[in-house]
Amino acid sequence: MNAAKFALIAIVVGLLVLAFAHWLKIDYFFFAGYTILQFTVLATAWNILGGYCGYVNFGSAAFFALGAYASVFMHKVLPLPVPVLMLIGAVVSGIVGFGMGYLTLRLRGAFFAIATLALAVVLQTLVVNWDFVGGSRGAYIIRPETIDIGSLQVNYIEYLFVLMLGLAVLVLTTARTIERSQLGLGFATIRDDEMAAEASGVPTLRLKLIATTLSGAFMGMAGAPFPYYIGYLQPSSAFGLEYAVNSIAMPMIGGTTSWIGPLVGSLLLGTAQQYTTAYISLGTGVNVLIVGVILIVFVIIAPNGLVGLMQEWLRKRRKS
């Protein structure tokens, strides 16, 4: 199946989801669906660097928050439609991802991981001290009830849901295309043995920079509509724990070697978290705790995630 065909199928699936959601006509579905899709985007973006190249990024929340705060900034300077804001978020986070990678990727992998962790702390410090975007008090963005697209009047939450759905389709298609391209092969050589790859003439630094930039840009895109979704953005929610943990846990639990892993992981974990928050009303604390425990169990017991378990099971069945 080539990339165009896959994109077409992804779009059709996306449209089916949208049609189903529209037919349900429950606002809560859009609210919950938006969050789950946002995690799909974050998890897949994380996996482009983490799963394909083997470089762990602990600073997902920082890239996400950058996108969100870029929107807050633009909202105060020059209000633009959300799709344009997503592009701006992508550019800002992509540049930071590039700079981050340029400074740290020449060294061993662990340094990159630590630097991303510290990046989150520093960016949060900057945002807390920057009064223009609300500082530690946070910023309000009043979400309109509806939006006019041509002659059509659309519920604003549904509009954001559609944007996130489109982004998810875009990210998944990109991830799958990378996987089957020469770029993906290059990434895999870095993951398996960077020294050998370098020795065989793979331009490792350039490939890693492409990966950090792409991964950061997608996370920024996922963050850009967030202020409009939540209505009130404060540093502690934009840089929240759940983004850092989930964007690592979801691909790890689903499986990091292919695009299906982060998708499966995010749909399962995302839905489970929505369920526990809405129905059993567990707080975010317990949610993060559960995700953390599942993450530890999975990295120990099932290193290749659910997809890996599935493949193993199929292989065994074929043999017998």
Added chain:
Amino acid sequence: MDISWDLLINAIAAGLLLGGFYAAVTAGVSISFGMLDIVNIAHPAFIILGSYIAYFFNINYGVDPIIVSLVALPAFYALGAVVYQVYYVSFEKRGQESLRGLAFFFGLLFVTEVALILVFGVDYRYVEASYIGPSIHLGLIELPLRMLVPCVVALAMFAGLQLFVTRTFLGRAIMAVSQDQLALQLMAADPIRIKRIAFGLSIATASIAGALLIIIQPIEPSVGRDYIGRVFAICVLGGLGSMPGALIAAFLLGIVESLTSTFYGPSWAPAVAFGFLLLTLAFRPAGLLGR
């Protein structure tokens, strides 16, 4: 800007005291990351755990936090040994420590943090001891005992560790395992056992560092995350595996942070460590006294 000398000298003194404390916080990571190549990003979470243990016994039984931390040392050592055993069997043996090992410690970090939130809540907690409050005055300089006592204890612990690593047989074995594990194996020593002991030690330092932390400032569970950047910045700046380097770097960071918060405001202090880290990584990745 009109710099008052009074303020400057006091800021430097406070920075030195802070730096001594940072040395205690970093000692554990200096062993695990610097010598054993185990990227234990959960170390600050263990420190916070130490703080809460000190808090619990201080508030309920009135025991001095530093004494609590000394009594808790064996428990922390055992915890470290167990964590290393799990890490070794699940990741190091399979050669997967880079990606999954990191995720493992990341998971530990959050599980510890959230568990503490669920047990103790997110309110700031503090301890009570006779040396919290009064200060010693040396001419212009004011030395709060709240900072001086942790600094002295931290330096004592650091010196003890340094002596242990350079003078004793076991300590030298740890240095050996950090240099060449295979060679050690050829000498008929068990590198896994030595690494387990070393990792146990590194977690044990978290008990003392935790008690010192809660003496210096009130804490809540997520305070640990501020220390991740600091700890690794000090470790990298000092040069991996070099304890004296880490000590110098700790003092440097302490002074720079103290100056920053005196002259620009405390909300900027967390950014200093990261600046240090990035500059070091970009210009001198081997650190000050790198091997």
